[in-house]
Amino acid sequence: MSGATLERGMNAFREQMNAPIASFFSSCVNCGMCAEACLFYTETDDPKYTPINKLEPFRRVWEQEYTIWGKVKSMLGLTKPVTDELLAEWEELIYDGCTLCGRCSMVCPVGNDISYMIRRAREGFVAAGYAPEGIKGASRRAITIGSPMGVKYPALAAQIKHVEADTGLTIPVDVEGADYMALLSSMEIMNFPEYLEALARIFKQAGVSWTISSKAFEATNSGIQIGSSDIARELVSRVVSEAEKLKVKYVISPECGHAYTAIRWEGPNLIGRPYNFKVVHILELLDELRATGRIKTEGTEDDRLTFHDPCQIVRKGGVLEQPRNLLEMVTSDYVDMTDSREMNWCCGGGGGVSANERAEELRIKVFKRKKSQLDELNVDTLVTACANCRLIIEEGLEEYRMEMPVVGLTEMIAEHLVEDKE
Amino acid sequence: MSTPTDFLLWVRGPGFDIALVIFIIGVIIRLLEVLVLGRKPDQAEPRGGELGPGLRTVVTRTLPETGSFKRAPFTVIGGYIWHIGFFISLFLFVPHIELINATLGLIWPGIPSNLVDAVAAVTIVTLIAMLFSRLSHPVKRYLSGPEDYLTWLVTFLPMLTGYLAYHRMIDPYPLVLGLHILSVELLMVVFPFTKLMHAFTFIIARWYNGAMAGRRGVQS
Ligand code: SF4
Ligand code: SF4
DSSP: OTTOOHHHHHHHHHHHOOHHHHHHHHHOOOOOHHHHHOHHHHTTOOGGGOGGGGGHHHHHHHHHHHOHHHHHHHHTTOSOOOOHHHHHHHHIIIIITOOOOOSGGGTOTTOOOHHHHHHHHHHHHHHTTOSOHHHHHHHHHHHHTSSTTOOOHHHHHHHHHHHHHHHOOOOOBSOTTOSEEEOBOHHHHHTOTHHHHHHHHHHHHHTOOEEEOSSSOBOOOHHHHHTOHHHHHHHHHHHHHHHHHTTOSEEEEOSOHHHHIIIIIIHHHHHTSOOSSEEEEHHHHHHHHHHTTOOOBOOOEEEEEEEEOOTTTTTTTOOOSHHHHHHHHHEEEEEOOSSOGGGOOOOSOTTTGGGOGGGHHHHHHHTHHHHHHHHHHTOSEEEESOHHHHHHHHHHHHHTTOOOOEEEHHHHHHHTBOOOOO | OOSHHHHHHHIIIIIHHHHHHHHHHHHHHHHHHHHTTOOOOOOSOOSSOSHHHHHHHHHHTTSOOHHHHHHSHHHHHHHHHHHHHHHHHHHSBHHHHHHHHHHHOOOOOOBOHHHHHHHHHHHHHHHHHHHHHHHHSHHHHHHOOHHHHHHHHHHHHHHHHHHHHHTTOSSSHHHHHHHHHHHHHHHHHHGGGSGGGHHHHHHHHHHHHHHHHHHTTOOO
């Protein structure tokens, strides 16, 4: 991020231009429908948060450099150039005001995948030096320390010890030839160690051969959030080379939404080749273990509960029914939210927003969307499958004085495991 | 071009040819501009196909998503009415069909003129209402620039002049018919240089949207 200049930003915008983006810009009729799908507009009523408006700088690059008519117009001085001032003004919209949740992309009548465009436009912003300090810091820590929250292996080792002491199980570390290599997010290591414990217990029962790498355990990828392919590539490469070194067949993406997007969908494109292993989300794996009868549970939760679909896992990840199958196994009073699955509303903290302290006030404001979804249902407990969503929702509930436990799905499954009698 | 008849002859002859050439070449250039950019092959292992979901989205995006429809019913319903009304007026009015038959040799049945007349009236009223909505709705007003109003105008004029011509509300008839044809030519000339292009590119946009989501196992 040093040496960021407008020129570099413009080059990054140009690198991101492709046929989908050009078709999207060509098609937009300014109907405003995308605003109605975006929580940043619905909860603020401020039209500047209209999804397509967040792309104005990128749109100018497209018009002025990728259409003949736009070139003519700029020669005649009829277009407005992309300037530092413009990028500075739009930085807030494209980072603080967008979680890359992808909901707008589901409603645009001409079919624009707006969140895809925003993800790519961020490349230009960061290259030009316009990205929030919070996410810049997280990316810096991810590169130098290995985790956006500054979590180093000793911290994980300490958690592993705890879990081993509590459960009497061994957590395999750096085991070559294991079938699965599990990744974690810093947030799970620091805030939700229950996740690690749940993995250990479930895998024990199912007889899954697995390992954690002491060198590449971090699943999150700040490079994706800030929009820097260089950083993202470096972070993905660490996981890929460890996984290939340990010769695992699968890498397990944890209960963290954007980690899944990073390692599952963006990773191979960042390193420019397919992996020698497969990536599965933990919920996909659990559902497979369920379907093949390798995990057995007993009892059900009697609370009325619902599931918050993490955007990156569900709408943008395609893991739609697995969480429901798993919930069905351990709950008796489950209800879906009105807008669920691929139309669910974001918690407000994705896409780097949670790492961006400056955005906090806005984030709390847009949480009202989740709040009203929950108010409608009258549920006791909220289940989700993303450590980031979970933290954001907990904060939001606290802010709006709503008492409701937020539980990770993997843990919930682990709690209902039939205990081995040995 | 001293008399209305001369004017009509010009817009029907050379005027129309010029507009048609600009329209066709312009549209081809604009489509090529998009398509030549291409996209890099996706290296991530797909969960689903691209072609099927892409084509499905091309079709299904025609219907609104329930929640946003409830939030903006006017935009959706108004949009349907005037798009459909415009196409009925353009393609099902018998004199238009005869014209197309004379130039392209294609023919299909039309509908009674008084029906087209009613549809046209509804379309005109809806277009005016859409303009008011664009000027008053906070989001639409915020997003709109000169191009949005220009494209509205060049869409509206053929409807208005067509209506005036059909009812012979301007004398002499060759003048109003000439104005109608001229307004269509204006639409054709403006088309490739503006967002009117969405009439073609929406197919590409929806396809990419559906295909990229389809790869991930989601129907968008
Ligand atoms: S919904 Fe689509 S066409 Fe309408 S303003 Fe948004 S991006 Fe443009
Ligand atoms: S991706 Fe989500 S947050 Fe971003 S503009 Fe679209 S709807 Fe809004």
